[in-house]
Amino acid sequence: MSKQRKAVSLISGGLDSMLATRAIMEQGIHVEGINFFTGFCVEGHTHAIRKKDKAKPKRNNALWVAEQLGIKLHIVDVIEPYKDVLLNPKHGYGANMNPCLDCKCFMVGKALEWIKENDFDFIITGEVVGQRPKSQRAETMPVIQEESGAGDLLVRPLCAKKLPPTLPEREGWLDREKLFEFSGRTRKPQMALAEEYNFTDYATPAGGCCFLTDEVYSRKLVDMWQARSDRDYELDDIMLLKVGRHIRPRPHFKLIVGREEGENKFLEGYRKIFTHLRSTSHTGPLVLIDGKLGDDDLELAAQITARFGGGKTAEQVDIEATFTDGNTKALTVSPISPAKMDPTWYI
Amino acid sequence: MYTLDAKRLLCPMPVIRTQDKIKELNNGDQLTVVCTDPGALNDIPAWCRINGHKVIDSQQNDDEVIIIIEVNSGS
Numbered sequence: 001m002s003k004q005r006k007a008v009s010l011i012s013g014g015l016d017s018m019l020a021t022r023a024i025m026e027q028g029i030h031v032e033g034i035n036f037f038t039g040f041c042v043e044g045h046t047h048a049i050r051k052k053d054k055a056k057p058k059r060n061n062a063l064w065v066a067e068q069l070g071i072k073l074h075i076v077d078v079i080e081p082y083k084d085v086l087l088n089p090k091h092g093y094g095a096n097m098n099p100c101l102d103c104k105c106f107m108v109g110k111a112l113e114w115i116k117e118n119d120f121d122f123i124i125t126g127e128v129v130g131q132r133p134k135s136q137r138a139e140t141m142p143v144i145q146e147e148s149g150a151g152d153l154l155v156r157p158l159c160a161k162k163l164p165p166t167l168p169e170r171e172g173w174l175d176r177e178k179l180f181e182f183s184g185r186t187r188k189p190q191m192a193l194a195e196e197y198n199f200t201d202y203a204t205p206a207g208g209c210c211f212l213t214d215e216v217y218s219r220k221l222v223d224m225w226q227a228r229s230d231r232d233y234e235l236d237d238i239m240l241l242k243v244g245r246h247i248r249p250r251p252h253f254k255l256i257v258g259r260e261e262g263e264n265k266f267l268e269g270y271r272k273i274f275t276h277l278r279s280t281s282h283t284g285p286l287v288l289i290d291g292k293l294g295d296d297d298l299e300l301a302a303q304i305t306a307r308f309g310g311g312k313t314a315e316q317v318d319i320e321a322t323f324t325d326g327n328t329k330a331l332t333v334s335p336i337s338p339a340k341m342d343p344t345w346y347i
Numbered sequence: 348m349y350t351l352d353a354k355r356l357l358c359p360m361p362v363i364r365t366q367d368k369i370k371e372l373n374n375g376d377q378l379t380v381v382c383t384d385p386g387a388l389n390d391i392p393a394w395c396r397i398n399g400h401k402v403i404d405s406q407q408n409d410d411e412v413i414i415i416i417e418v419n420s421g422s
Contacts, residue, residue, distance in 0.1 A: 035359075037359050037360070037363060059389050059390070059393070060359055060362070060386070060389070060390045060393065062359075063359075063362070063390055063393040063394055063397065064393065066397050067393055067397050070397075071397070072398055073394070073397055073398075074366070075366060075394075076363075077360070235360075239357060269355045269383070
């Protein structure tokens, strides 16, 4: 009796990895999923911090896909090792701060470590030749195999017939003829296969599944590094970049202004580690201060805080500042006028 | 009965912490996970379903989500 072969599939939560996994399961391979959390992953409920988005599905798409496929999913925290990928990408960045090719090499490399530790035979991804301008081109396919160390243990079922046979195909664990030859940016073959597999509900994340592909998010990240003269970061730093208006009126501090109730509630969790301001005379946002305030800065921060609350047209607004040592200071200020809000302050 | 504090973490971190904690536990042990991200109310039970663990109870109040899991280490 032949040995039951086992594969691990990189599950992003999108359609392609779902199809690739199913295609391999159809050939009798035992498949389990793996999903890497870099800290920059976009989840359905990352956006649901905002109250207006609460009606949107809060599911984690990778978990949802695994459940639809009936496979186990291993979610791996790679926040720390991913820093080197983001800070020192050998192949550079995409349109924003997205190091897509290095990221793919890194994740396949991590999957290789995982299959060695867990006695699995090969790795699956949902990559399609020519689908993504940075990481899924004909030239980059072998780069990922080589730099990840996976070599021909890496199978891309959706475009396998466009690529040289891998070890699982050569050894007969997989029937190459039952794999696919998708290529390019068209989604039609995937849609047709989804229909064949009876997948009627799947995520189609606009702009990818990573915040680093987002222009505004990338700008906030670079601004944070510049302001600190240091490109290191912690998970809290990169989570806070996803929330609120970020306003930098002076190089040495910025304000993070909650835009609505859900964000204010989220920012509340950071009150003890940031100086924060809020109005005591009117409704208004919770405002965190990232950086050190000089003597003249507190007044300006209070004026900006007043500008974003219910007292924005009032003559005077009472603001309470609470410092990280627990001390407070009461100020009465006029909200800053829109004309004085320099557009370049908005990050 | 074991308790995991996953407050202030956004998903999937509560799931990852739950997954890592359960690796240390034995069959039949119960784990109470306390979170503040309402997404955990969907994600942790989904993770339990696909990995064979049993959700004994889940509840949400204004600020917290509390999920009680019985470990099935044979899954």
